[in-house]
Amino acid sequence: MANNKAKVAFFDFASCEGCQIELTNYGDKDFLELLQHIEIVEFREAMSEKTSDPIDIACIEGSYTRQADCQRLLDIRCRAKVVISYGQCAGTAGINALKNHQADYQSFVYDRDAGMPHLDSDNAKPISSIIKVDYQVPGCPVNRYEFLDIISHLLHGKEPVIPNYPVCVECKRNETICRFLAGDHCMGMVTRAGCGAPCPADGIPCEGCRGFVDNPNQYALSKVLHEKGGLSLHRAESKSLLFNANERDNANKESEID
Amino acid sequence: MTAFENKKAENIFLPREAVILNIKETSQLEKHFTLRNADASKMIFEPGQFLEVSLFGYGEIPIGLASSPTRENSFDIVIRTVGRVSTAINQLKEGDSLYIRGPYGNGFKLEQLRSYPILVVAGGVGVCPTRSLIQYIMDRREEFKSFTLFYGTRDPSQQLFLEDLKQWRCSDKVEYYETVDKADEHWEGPVGLITELFKKTSIAAETRVIICGPPIMFKFVIYELDKIGIAHNHIFVDLERRMKCAIGKCGHCQINNKYACLDGPVFALSDISNLEEAF
Amino acid sequence: MNTYFIKESDFNNFIDNMLLQLPVIAPVLSSESVESFFSFEFLKNHDELRLDYDITILPPKKAFFPPRQVIIEFSHGKFHGTVNAKKQVLLGVHPYDIKAIDQTDFLFTENYEDINYTAYRNATTLVCSNIQTISKRAFWGSISHDVPARGHDAFLTKLTDLNEAEEEGYLFEVFNEKGHELLSFGQFLLATELQIQQAKSINESIKDKCPQQLNYSQDEMANTICRSFNNTALWDELAQDCFSCGSCNTTCPTCYCFNVEDSWNIDQQSGQRTRYWDSCMTEDFAKISSADGQSENFRKTTAARMRHRIMRKMVYLNDKLGTQACVGCGRCSIACTADIADPVNIIKRIMEEAANDSL
Numbered sequence: 066m067a068n069n070k071a072k073v074a075f076f077d078f079a080s081c082e083g084c085q086i087e088l089t090n091y092g093d094k095d096f097l098e099l100l101q102h103i104e105i106v107e108f109r110e111a112m113s114e115k116t117s118d119p120i121d122i123a124c125i126e127g128s129y130t131r132q133a134d135c136q137r138l139l140d141i142r143c144r145a146k147v148v149i150s151y152g153q154c155a156g157t158a159g160i161n162a163l164k165n166h167q168a169d170y171q172s173f174v175y176d177r178d179a180g181m182p183h184l185d186s187d188n189a190k191p192i193s194s195i196i197k198v199d200y201q202v203p204g205c206p207v208n209r210y211e212f213l214d215i216i217s218h219l220l221h222g223k224e225p226v227i228p229n230y231p232v233c234v235e236c237k238r239n240e241t242i243c244r245f246l247a248g249d250h251c252m253g254m255v256t257r258a259g260c261g262a263p264c265p266a267d268g269i270p271c272e273g274c275r276g277f278v279d280n281p282n283q284y285a286l287s288k289v290l291h292e293k294g295g296l297s298l299h300r301a302e303s304k305s306l307l308f309n310a311n312e313r314d315n316a317n318k319e320s321e322i323d
Numbered sequence: 324m325t326a327f328e329n330k331k332a333e334n335i336f337l338p339r340e341a342v343i344l345n346i347k348e349t350s351q352l353e354k355h356f357t358l359r360n361a362d363a364s365k366m367i368f369e370p371g372q373f374l375e376v377s378l379f380g381y382g383e384i385p386i387g388l389a390s391s392p393t394r395e396n397s398f399d400i401v402i403r404t405v406g407r408v409s410t411a412i413n414q415l416k417e418g419d420s421l422y423i424r425g426p427y428g429n430g431f432k433l434e435q436l437r438s439y440p441i442l443v444v445a446g447g448v449g450v451c452p453t454r455s456l457i458q459y460i461m462d463r464r465e466e467f468k469s470f471t472l473f474y475g476t477r478d479p480s481q482q483l484f485l486e487d488l489k490q491w492r493c494s495d496k497v498e499y500y501e502t503v504d505k506a507d508e509h510w511e512g513p514v515g516l517i518t519e520l521f522k523k524t525s526i527a528a529e530t531r532v533i534i535c536g537p538p539i540m541f542k543f544v545i546y547e548l549d550k551i552g553i554a555h556n557h558i559f560v561d562l563e564r565r566m567k568c569a570i571g572k573c574g575h576c577q578i579n580n581k582y583a584c585l586d587g588p589v590f591a592l593s594d595i596s597n598l599e600e601a602f
Numbered sequence: 603m604n605t606y607f608i609k610e611s612d613f614n615n616f617i618d619n620m621l622l623q624l625p626v627i628a629p630v631l632s633s634e635s636v637e638s639f640f641s642f643e644f645l646k647n648h649d650e651l652r653l654d655y656d657i658t659i660l661p662p663k664k665a666f667f668p669p670r671q672v673i674i675e676f677s678h679g680k681f682h683g684t685v686n687a688k689k690q691v692l693l694g695v696h697p698y699d700i701k702a703i704d705q706t707d708f709l710f711t712e713n714y715e716d717i718n719y720t721a722y723r724n725a726t727t728l729v730c731s732n733i734q735t736i737s738k739r740a741f742w743g744s745i746s747h748d749v750p751a752r753g754h755d756a757f758l759t760k761l762t763d764l765n766e767a768e769e770e771g772y773l774f775e776v777f778n779e780k781g782h783e784l785l786s787f788g789q790f791l792l793a794t795e796l797q798i799q800q801a802k803s804i805n806e807s808i809k810d811k812c813p814q815q816l817n818y819s820q821d822e823m824a825n826t827i828c829r830s831f832n833n834t835a836l837w838d839e840l841a842q843d844c845f846s847c848g849s850c851n852t853t854c855p856t857c858y859c860f861n862v863e864d865s866w867n868i869d870q871q872s873g874q875r876t877r878y879w880d881s882c883m884t885e886d887f888a889k890i891s892s893a894d895g896q897s898e899n900f901r902k903t904t905a906a907r908m909r910h911r912i913m914r915k916m917v918y919l920n921d922k923l924g925t926q927a928c929v930g931c932g933r934c935s936i937a938c939t940a941d942i943a944d945p946v947n948i949i950k951r952i953m954e955e956a957a958n959d960s961l
Contacts, residue, residue: 095868217865229885237669245939285843383875575880
């Protein structure tokens with residue numbers, strides 16, 4: 066039977082690898098059950114083996130940030146039947162894209178070492194800007210149950226279902242109190258659902274870690290964050306930069322700064 | 324309003340099994356399935372009605388019945404690969420099972436068509452639900468006056484029911500005209516939009532017209548029909564919507580105040596021409 | 603049928619006795635932050651019960667039409683329905699929500715009965731209770747007020763503002779056998795004529811106390827809104843700040859749209875077909891896929907979706923229901939982060955615009 070299992074590999078680029086760690090959080094029972102159906106052939110967080118063989122499903126974590134990434138990505142694409150951008154860094158460059166809008170980030174982060182050649186890098190870009198990506202698992206980190214669902218869809222040859230409605234829908238289905246009504250702010254109105262809205266349920270605002278829905282009303286977002294959420298105008302405007310720097314209407318304008 | 328009756332209703336969402344007798348690949352994207360109810364019961368339906376067809380784990384989609392109810396032992400559907408369910412269904416083999424609910428909806432009102440000249444205008448996959456009516460008319464040709472059929476596709480590779488087309492081209496039961504928007508090297512027939520076919524024959528003002536195809540086609544065809552002076556209550560359109568539950572509840576197929584699954588999918592044009600969301 | 607009275611001091615016993623026999627779904631405090639938020643939950647004891655709630659986040663329809671409901675389970679080519687309704691009590695439902703339940707009762711039975719709803723609805727004893735606290739966005743005093751609340755099995759009214767000599771407690775009206783069954787759980791007395799009159803006056807006088815009012819007849823609103831269908835500038839204006847987030851739909855007691863999705867269990871062999879509350883305000887609601895990865899969206903813009911929502915609430919279903927499909931609970935107004943969903947503001951704006959046009 067082992068030969069019939071889908072071969073799954075994980076690769077990492079600029080990221081914290083937290084999305085891969087998330088996979089190890091299933092617990093024994095579910096993880097072992099999952100291994101009945103897939104064979105993990107490369108996964109740095111849990112095994113030392115590597116592969117140069119063809120792969121059924123390649124899960125790529127992290128953003129493109131330097132020239133050398135290109136060849137590695139192309140090599141993965143050539144070997145993989147299905148490429149999944151795994152987590153938000155791979156999907157939209159997520160939090161890494163923050164640096165695209167800050168000319169002084171190197172001195173800010175690395176201080177005296179800022180000029181070291183190995184710290185030089187390009188703008189953070191989604192993996193899909195370099196190679197064709199078949200499916201995206203959003204989130205920072207990914208939701209392991211959503212990932213499981215996506216894998217199970219792929220095993221059956223079915224395109225995964227990723228919602229194009231915002232987190233508000235899930236908060237309502239959960240009967241979670243809206244952060245705005247609790248005197249807080251939130252970005253759930255523009256953020257792609259599918260996570261099950263755990264943050265607002267724990268009393269934490271949605272930071273938009275899964276990226277925007279297809280057509281987010283960014284004008285209203287700033288307005289509501291300011292008027293109802295009590296954020297300063299500047300903060301309201303820049304709030305969505307955290308995870309969606311590359312996604313925003315004015316993203317290109319801002320990236321011209323550096 | 325409330326007062327439920329104390330009857331044991333059936334679970335309307337439970338499908339029943341249908342076995343695939345035959346599969347024909349009608350184009351690169353479409354497959355033509357001939358099915359039989361697993362319990363061997365007869366499928367009773369009107370041309371223009373649809374089924375909810377499902378595969379567990381993949382989901383359920385509305386599919387127009389593509390054969391005539393006059394053909395007793397089996398029924399046909401055509402599945403175009405567009406989404407999750409259709410992709411999965413098109414990988415099935417003969418002898419496999421599908422799960423179906425229905426038939427649902429309002430079909431073509433045959434009593435409003437009988438003893439009149441008939442024109443069917445089918446664009447692209449729109450030929451699938453109308454095939455049921457076409458077969459019916461061909462089988463009971465004496466019940467209708469003249470019968471004209473216009474069939475247009477984007478290019479020759481999109482043509483469906485190739486065997487039927489061969490038959491229609493030379494049949495004396497139907498005046499058949501076809502066109503493609505764009506020809507390929509093998510195509511010897513006419514090239515142009517479906518509305519060009521109106522120049523090839525004359526359509527009487529008393530004709531009853533059935534239109535089925537992509538939304539963009541409707542406007543242009545109706546424009547031609549208006550020139551002939553065909554009343555809008557004599558024009559019937561088959562609308563494609565997201566008929567998810569098929570029983571007028573889930574709301575996905577709603578067109579203004581109408582439900583495509585209950586009030587349609589076949590509508591008299593006069594009933595919907597004032598509905599902005601119809602076209 | 604009959605009208606009874608239960609003393610305040612006996613009421614907790616009534617609830618606890620009922621809980622010994624039946625699951626009871628009732629309003630409880632969900633959370634206390636800037637203000638109090640309530641929800642309908644399975645009651646654990648009488649202490650939790652908050653009949654003084656103003657509004658719940660979600661409407662009580664979830665007791666028979668939950669946000670997520672498995673409707674079919676499948677395994678290795680076999681499948682079965684999942685309907686398994688057990689007797690339960692839904693207690694403390696305000697009259698506006700009773701009206702909404704009456705509507706969904708009708709809508710889930712007309713043409714085709716959906717037993718995934720009706721089985722649970724039939725197994726439920728529905729107890730209405732009077733409105734003790736008025737929600738700040740409520741407008742039930744001036745919408746769908748032509749129809750009475752109906753379909754409930756009993757009605758509980760807390761008698762307040764009494765003379766010193768009078769005993770505090772609740773008037774309990776039972777309308778049918780289902781309501782009557784609850785009498786066995788408490789020390790009920792026959793109500794006096796005075797108590798009946800007091801309850802009547804409590805339930806009558808509150809109708810004028812809503813913070814928001816619509817001063818139009820149902821037909822006036824329906825006709826004018828219908829005529830505004832093609833006023834695109836108006837709908838664009840109304841929807842300008844809309845997120846298409848669906849909060850207005852998902853908190854609405856009369857909304858009943860749903861989507862259905864299949865999923866596999868981890869064994870990759872068994873799985874379920876689940877229906878979810880869906881929302882016509884979200885972008886993909888009326889979208890269909892056609893070939894070549896193309897799609898067609900029949901309500902592409904937020905304005906078109908906003909219009910559809912208002913038409914459904916105020917126009918489309920009126921003939922069928924004999925009233926508007928809005929009961930004035932104000933949940934959508936509270937839930938809308940951009941604060942553009944309030945039907946009162948929307949209707950007033952449409953009526954104003956129409957009045958200006960006709961000048």
